[in-house]
Amino acid sequence: MNNDLYLNLDNPVWHSLTSTHSPYALGGDFVKRYPVDMLRILGCKTPLTADLEQIELWVVPGENFFVVGELPALPKNWVLHSKLECVQMICSKLNTLDTKNVADIEPLTEDHRSDMLELIGLVQPGYFFHNTPLLGNYFGIIKNNKLVAMAGERLKMTGFTEISAVVTHPDHTGQGYAQNLVAHVSKKNIEQNAVPFLHFVNNNVRARRVYELLGYTERKTINFWLIEFKGQKLSE
Incomplete structure (x- = not known):
């Protein structure tokens, strides 16, 4: 396998929603999420420069999500609750x-x-x-x-x-x-x-x-x- 593909594991949600799981993806060109009854998780194409306002048409107030990997800057109407350090x-x-x-x-x-x-x-x-x-x-x-x-x-x-x-x-x-x-x-x-x-x-x-x-x-x-x-x- 091309070693460059392993870098996709640094941002696994985005690469899932833009390949195998693309039929389930909700959102725009830069931020996507899974349906609420499937996974409470979202991914960004470029997390450090992502604008979470771009996903707000596909979320409702009070929804919680996990972001895996790098955390985007949070707009003032988003709140960070916790961080899980995982292997x-x-x-x-x-x-x-x-x-x-x-x-x-x-x-x-x-x-x-x-x-x-x-x-x-x-x-x-x-x-x-x-x-x-x-x-x-x-x-x-x-x-x-x-x-x-x-x-x-x-x-x-x-x-x-x-x-x-x-x-x-x-x-x-x-x-x-x-x-x-x-x-x-x-x-x-x-x-x-x-x-x-x-x-x-x-x-x-x-x-x-x-x-x-x-x-x-x-x-x-x-x-x-x-x-x-x-x-x-x-x-x-």
Whole structure:
């Protein structure tokens, strides 16, 4: 793969919304967002010089968004709430897993939608919405007719797929489910010539260990900025 393409991972939302996920993109030539029921996230072509007023026709007051990477200057009617320092990892070659205790992994379909929302709402609320599953393929482990672990694909761009929604029900941790699911989704993407990448909060030592065992390597630290559109122009 052309090494220049890896630079697109510095601004992954924009490059997803202008390539593989362009059918979902809302906005203009320089700032775009996903539909509100899909992802609360937006991207800018050139973040450091972007004008967020250009996306205001496609947002409503009170909406929160994550910006991944460099943060644009915020107009006075936008507010910064928080910054998450995350690690971005990539995997070009997957390590072989011990398959003795690998649980059965099933594709998740529309029939599993409510179970997916319930599980991720319990473990990782605020990042997954009704139509998030349309972004890619999702897989799960089902025990006694109950979804207990899942993982899938979120941001997608030419040559790269983000592995996301890696969650396990608290009653079923320690079984290797997350590792098996991430390996499954990663293998599928590598076979399709897409480099898998992922993000996790930088103090999540357990996640780092799992991903490193699979062959993921750290590419960079990248920030997730949570911002809010307030609506009316705020006074000077």
